[in-house]
Amino acid sequence: MKNSPPIHITQIPSLAKKIASQLKGGEIFALIGPLGAGKTAFVKAIGKALKLKHHITSPTFTLLHGFPIKLSGRKIMLYHLDLYRTKNFKEVKALGLAEFWGQPHTITFIEWADKIKKHLPKKTQILTFFHE
Ligand SMILES: Nc1ncnc2c1ncn2[C@@H]1O[C@H](COP(=O)(O)OP(=O)(O)OP(=O)(O)O)[C@@H](O)[C@H]1O
Numbered sequence: 001m002k003n004s005p006p007i008h009i010t011q012i013p014s015l016a017k018k019i020a021s022q023l024k025g026g027e028i029f030a031l032i033g034p035l036g037a038g039k040t041a042f043v044k045a046i047g048k049a050l051k052l053k054h055h056i057t058s059p060t061f062t063l064l065h066g067f068p069i070k071l072s073g074r075k076i077m078l079y080h081l082d083l084y085r086t087k088n089f090k091e092v093k094a095l096g097l098a099e100f101w102g103q104p105h106t107i108t109f110i111e112w113a114d115k116i117k118k119h120l121p122k123k124t125q126i127l128t129f130f131h132e
């Protein structure tokens with residue numbers, strides 16, 4: 001797993017632009033950090049960079065949002081998960097939330113992924129957010 005240096009909310013727009021420009025499909029991002037640190041703001045910024053028409057909101061209560069996008073003409077599903085209200089990996093799996101992680105036609109962003117850190121696929125990129 002690849003760890004990033006801690007990310008401050010003011011760095012989100014430029015970082016999201018950079019990451020969005022490198023997406024190919026199959027990526028998994030674990031978004032870690034306290035309440036209000038910018039995890040959802042980061043996914044919103046990715047949506048903006050990809051010119052997504054959907055309005056990205058927090059999946060705190062719905063657990064999962066999915067958006068179809070196109071990357072160099074290929075159809076990709078962008079998944080945005082929030083595990084804040086889930087108990088453990090067993091529950092995440094039982095809800096079917098882990099089925100698509102890492103598949104080449106998907107890109108997955110997981111808020112509160114630290115709750116299930118040891119179950120994340122090896123290629124997961126960890127983004128840690130902080131506030132003062
Ligand atoms: N440039 C900025 N400077 C300071 N604050 C900002 C800036 N951009 C966004 N914010 C605020 O920072 C907060 C980030 O909240 P966000 O919902 O992204 O956090 P989160 O990490 O997803 O929290 P949660 O754990 O509740 O899901 C929001 O209140 C947003 O309005």
Ligand SMILES: [Mg+2]
Pocket residue numbers: 039040041058082111
């Ligand atoms: Mg959030």
